Amino acid sequence: MKCDKCNMALKAISVKMLGETFKAKECPACRSRIVNLDIAMKLHDKIVPKLKCEKRIIKIGDSSAITIPKGIRHFFLPGSVVTLDFDPQEMAMTIRKE
Numbered sequence: 001m002k003c004d005k006c007n008m009a010l011k012a013i014s015v016k017m018l019g020e021t022f023k024a025k026e027c028p029a030c031r032s033r034i035v036n037l038d039i040a041m042k043l044h045d046k047i048v049p050k051l052k053c054e055k056r057i058i059k060i061g062d063s064s065a066i067t068i069p070k071g072i073r074h075f076f077l078p079g080s081v082v083t084l085d086f087d088p089q090e091m092a093m094t095i096r097k098e
């Protein structure tokens, strides 16, 4: 198998990421890596976990707030801008990062 960018032969490597060790192929020139689809899906699920949890609303000064769960907080770092969409009929609020 050859690299799409460099046309160099890919080398089999072992990669340790997110607590998993898996086989991949790497281009010796541009360091692009290829993994099979099953491994990619497994890593995707670890990186982007689906989340549904119960949170208690807390008071910060005159405001009400919730904290961002640990598993997804890297998507919502302090200073990030989000859009809140409140549906009063469903009593549901969606937080969307653009």
Ligand SMILES: [Zn+2]
Pocket: 003, 004, 005, 006, 007, 008, 027, 028, 029, 030, 031, 032
């Ligand atoms: Zn390459």
